[in-house]
Amino acid sequence: MYLNKNIFLAPMDNISYILDRGYIRLVDMMGDDSSVVQAARCSTGNGTTDPKRDEELLRYLMRNEHTSPFEMVEMKWHAKMPIFVARQWIRHRTANVNEFSGRYSEFEKEYYVPSEETFKLQSQLNKQGGNRLVEESIYKKSSDEIIDISENAWITYQDMIEEGVSREQARIVLPVNYYTNWYWKNDLKNTLHFLKLRKDKHSQWEIREYADAMADIIKEKLPMSYKAFEDYALNGEKLSNLEMKIISNQLGENQLNKMIEQNNYEGMSKTESYEFKEKLKGMKSSI
Ligand SMILES: Cc1cc2nc3c(=O)[nH]c(=O)nc-3n(C[C@H](O)[C@H](O)[C@H](O)COP(=O)(O)OP(=O)(O)OC[C@H]3O[C@@H](n4cnc5c(N)ncnc54)[C@H](O)[C@@H]3O)c2cc1C
Structure with missing residues (x-):
């Protein structure tokens, strides 16, 4: 390294x-x-x-x-x-x-140069990312091209430096990898x-x-x-008003009441249990 x-x-x-x-x-x-x-x-x-x-x-x-x-x-x-x-x-x-x-x-x-295990096809659902891995032949061709371009850019960069071009201008040929x-x-x-x-x-x-x-x-x-x-x-999630309504409607008033009456929740401190119950009350009022 x-x-x-x-x-x-x-x-x-x-x-x-x-x-x-x-x-x-x-x-x-x-x-x-x-x-x-x-x-x-x-x-x-x-x-x-x-x-x-x-x-x-x-x-x-x-x-x-x-x-x-x-x-x-x-x-x-x-x-x-x-x-x-x-x-x-x-x-x-x-x-x-x-x-x-x-x-x-x-x-x-x-x-x-990305490794073969991380080189993906453009996802059709997620416009910002890839999903499935590419075939071996596509990886081979693409990675060879990435290496060629990077090597050629380096040669041009070095040529310009040797000819006395300023570093700030010579560097513009280097790619973002x-x-x-x-x-x-x-x-x-x-x-x-x-x-x-x-x-x-x-x-x-x-x-x-x-x-x-x-x-x-x-x-x-x-x-x-x-x-x-x-x-x-x-690992937590924030819920919107609509999402809270959907969950509270699914649970129903009886189930929500039971949960509000429960005293302690496993893994939660007293204060956290209290705060959780306050949230459940908020959900109940949105039914
Ligand atoms: C998956 C993903 C995709 C993205 N795609 C794009 C994209 O396509 N195009 C693009 O341009 N960007 C994109 N971004 C960048 C994104 O929009 C944010 O600029 C970047 O995530 C920084 O987030 P931030 O502003 O919350 O964080 P920071 O800049 O670290 O700021 C932290 C917090 O400080 C506060 N803060 C900082 N500066 C100010 C300010 N000037 N005014 C008010 N509050 C401030 C805010 O509360 C902010 O959340 C992407 C980011 C992610 C994670």
């Missing part, structure tokens, strides 16, 4: 290799799960010493979208990715970014928002690979926050 010379001042732990030549690594971090709880309880200093109550509070914050305490944790990442992935990633505006400059430095000859890299710093709230969007199956597979690797690292570093994120944001 080639790592660009002058950018590796931090230790190379917490690194995940992605695609054929990319990676993502956590470079630096401020705060942990307790910073979220501490911020929420800033009036009482370090807050409670009971970890269970800390987790309940943190889960309450996530469930009710009281998001500012999650902004108290900051994570700085270093990622190397194809330019087309960077173009999707940069749309997340709350991050601080420093990208490799093709004006100051020459690109490395590193480009992405060439690799770039950047430092990306964001707070936990917005990083989780990034994961919610980019781990989703509607996102392109390549950027999902980065989001999945970041999620694994966050899960290890911030287990309480990540679990709450999984339960309430990543």
Whole structure:
């Protein structure tokens, strides 16, 4: 794995290799799960010493979208990715970014070629993506062409550099499968928002690979926050008024009453059970 010379001042732990030549690594971090709880309880200093109550509070914050305490944790990442992935990633505006400059430095000859296992036919249903894998012959032809174009672009780029053309203009011949890299710093709230969007199956597979690797690292570093994120944001769903009506009509008033009268729900704290019952009451009133 080639790592660009002058950018590796931090230790190379917490690194995940992605695609054929990319990676993502956590470079630096401020705060942990307790910073979220501490911020929420800033009036009482370090807050409670009971970890269970800390987790309940943190889960309450996530469930009710009281998001500012999650902004108290900051994570700085270093990622190397194809330019087309960077173009999707940069749309997340709350991050601080420093990208490799093709004006100051020459690109490395590193480009992405999709593997056969990920090379798909255009889906007719999902206009933004592919579905079934292509036949072997189509993959062979397409990947050969991707390599040809990338190699030829490199030759033209190098020719221009050798003739003294400015780097900023020579680089315009390089296709978007060439690799770039950047430092990306964001707070936990917005990083989780990034994961919610980019781990989703509607996102392109390549950027999902980065989001999945970041999620694994966050899960290890911030287990309480990540679990709450999984339960309430990543794997939870918001229901529209109409959807609530449909469900409540299916359940009927009797069933809803039974659920409202029930005292405890497995896996839920007292507060969460109470909040759930309030939602059920809201559903009942929409019948
Ligand atoms: C599957 C998928 C497909 C997409 N397809 C397209 C596409 O075809 N074309 C396209 O152009 N984009 C596309 N996007 C990008 C998308 O529209 C968003 O720009 C991107 O996901 C960033 O989302 P965000 O604005 O919520 O996040 P961020 O920019 O990270 O912002 C986080 C949150 O901060 C707040 N915020 C940030 N900036 C502002 C602001 N200026 N004003 C008010 N609130 C702000 C918002 O609450 C926002 O949700 C796609 C994204 C996904 C995930």
